[in-house]
Amino acid sequence: MYALLFLLDTGILFVSFWVAGAIYVGDIPSARAIQVMQFTLPIFLVIAIYNRVYSIRALEDWRYALGRLAISLVLSAMLFLVMTFYVRSGGDFARVTYSLAIILSFAVMAGLRVLLSFYIRKNYGGRVSNVLVIEDGGPEVVLKGTDRVTADAAMVEKAQTDPAALDLLGRTMRNMDRVIVSCPVERRVFWAKIMRAAGVHGEVLSESLQELGAIALEREGGWSFLVVSAGPLGLRARLTKRVIDLAFTIPALVLLGPLMLIVALLIKLEDGGPVFFVQPRMGQGNCMFDMLKFRSMKVAKLDAEGARSTSREDDRVTRIGKFIRRTSLDELPQLINVLRSEMSLVGPRPHALGSLANEKLFWEIDSDYWQRHSLKPGLTGLAQIRGHRGATETESHLTDRLQADLEYIRDWSPLGDLRIMLATARVLVHPNAY
Structure with a gap:
C-alpha cells in the first residue's frame, strides 16, 4: 500500500x-x-x-x-x-x-x-498492521481487527524446555507487527522472554497497570518507572489557552463593564448588602481559590459551603437574584478570576466544596472526581452546553457532568474551546438556571 x-x-x-x-x-x-x-x-x-x-x-x-x-x-x-x-x-x-x-x-x-x-x-477491519492477541488465562482483551489464539497451558510450560513447543510459538508470532499476551502474573516473565527472543513487538497485559492508569514507561539509572500522570497540556497548549482567555476576557470586561455596574447597583439598592458573593472553590491542581459571583441570595441566608443546592422556588434568592441567576449574569464577575489566571473561559465548572448529590459529597460518589482539577476551572464547559446545569439531586447528575469534564480534559483543543464558547450562547438562559 x-x-x-x-x-x-x-x-x-x-x-x-x-x-x-x-x-x-x-x-x-x-x-x-x-x-x-x-x-x-x-x-x-x-x-x-x-x-x-x-x-x-x-x-x-x-x-x-x-x-x-x-x-x-x-x-x-x-x-x-x-x-x-x-x-x-x-x-x-x-x-x-x-x-x-x-x-x-x-x-x-x-x-x-x-x-x-x-x-x-x-x-x-480498519487495520493494516498484523496484531495477535494470545489468551493465556488473563483478562479478555477485545480489540477490533486482531487475530486471536488461546494458548495451551501444557504447551506453554513445555516451551521453556522443549524446542518443538518453542518452534510452535515462534511460528504463531511470525510476521506479526504487534503481539499482546494476556496471562497470569506468574507467567509474565516467561512471555516477556519469549517475545524478546522471537524479535516481535511484544506487550503483556497487566491488570494492576490498568488500575493505576499507567500511560508510559520511563527508564533512568537502570530503574524502570511507570508514568501514571502527565500534565494534560504542554507549554504551547497552555500559552494558546491563556492567549484565548485574555483575547476574549479583556474586551468582555470593557464592553460588559457598564452592565456589571448596573447589576451591582441594583443588588446594593435591594438590601444594602455586599455586591459580590465570594466562595472558596477547588481550582487547578486541587488548590483553592476565591471565586467571585454577583450575590443573588439574602445576606442572612448565604450558604458559604454550598451544602444546599438552589431550588426553583428558593426563599433565599432575592428578586434581582432570580433575574441574574436565570440569565447567568451572576457569573460575570468570574471574568476577573479569568484575568487573575485562577480560571479559564472554558473548563470544568468549579463546584462548592459542600455540594451534595443524593446526600453524598461529590468525591464520595466517584473517586475520579478530583481528576477534573487537572485543568483550570471554567466559566463554561462541555457539561454546561450539554445541558448538565442546576441542582445535583441524583448521583447521575454528578456523574454525567464528571464524564463530560473528563472528556473535555482528554480531548482539549483550541478549536474545541471556541466551539464551546459559541455553543454557550444557547444555554445562557436555561430552565435549570435558578
Whole structure:
C-alpha cells in the first residue's frame, strides 16, 4: 500500500501539472509546467516521507492522512517558491498554473486516501498492521481487527524446555507487527522472554497497570518507572489557552463593564448588602481559590459551603437574584478570576466544596472526581452546553457532568474551546438556571 500510494502520488503530481498547464497556458503538454513539476516532485516526496504521509496511521486514519498531506504540499510549494526566488527563475512560469496544479494534486490525492481508507475498513477491519492477541488465562482483551489464539497451558510450560513447543510459538508470532499476551502474573516473565527472543513487538497485559492508569514507561539509572500522570497540556497548549482567555476576557470586561455596574447597583439598592458573593472553590491542581459571583441570595441566608443546592422556588434568592441567576449574569464577575489566571473561559465548572448529590459529597460518589482539577476551572464547559446545569439531586447528575469534564480534559483543543464558547450562547438562559 505504501508503494502504491507513492507511485500514484507521483503520477497525480505529473498529471495535475500537465492539466494545469493545459488549462491556463493552453499548451498540451506545457513544457514549462512539466519542468516545474520535475523540481517540485522530489521536494514533495522527501517532505511527505519525513512528515509521515506514508505511515501506518496515515493508512488507518484518513483525517490524519489528509492533514499530513496538506502540510506536505504547502511546505513543498513554499520551499519551491523560496528556491526560485533566490535563483531568480520565477519570472518565466505562471504562479496561477503552479497554484492550480497544487490544488488539483491535493484534491485527487485526498480522494485517493478516502477511497483507500474505505477499502481498508471493508476488507481489513480498519487495520493494516498484523496484531495477535494470545489468551493465556488473563483478562479478555477485545480489540477490533486482531487475530486471536488461546494458548495451551501444557504447551506453554513445555516451551521453556522443549524446542518443538518453542518452534510452535515462534511460528504463531511470525510476521506479526504487534503481539499482546494476556496471562497470569506468574507467567509474565516467561512471555516477556519469549517475545524478546522471537524479535516481535511484544506487550503483556497487566491488570494492576490498568488500575493505576499507567500511560508510559520511563527508564533512568537502570530503574524502570511507570508514568501514571502527565500534565494534560504542554507549554504551547497552555500559552494558546491563556492567549484565548485574555483575547476574549479583556474586551468582555470593557464592553460588559457598564452592565456589571448596573447589576451591582441594583443588588446594593435591594438590601444594602455586599455586591459580590465570594466562595472558596477547588481550582487547578486541587488548590483553592476565591471565586467571585454577583450575590443573588439574602445576606442572612448565604450558604458559604454550598451544602444546599438552589431550588426553583428558593426563599433565599432575592428578586434581582432570580433575574441574574436565570440569565447567568451572576457569573460575570468570574471574568476577573479569568484575568487573575485562577480560571479559564472554558473548563470544568468549579463546584462548592459542600455540594451534595443524593446526600453524598461529590468525591464520595466517584473517586475520579478530583481528576477534573487537572485543568483550570471554567466559566463554561462541555457539561454546561450539554445541558448538565442546576441542582445535583441524583448521583447521575454528578456523574454525567464528571464524564463530560473528563472528556473535555482528554480531548482539549483550541478549536474545541471556541466551539464551546459559541455553543454557550444557547444555554445562557436555561430552565435549570435558578
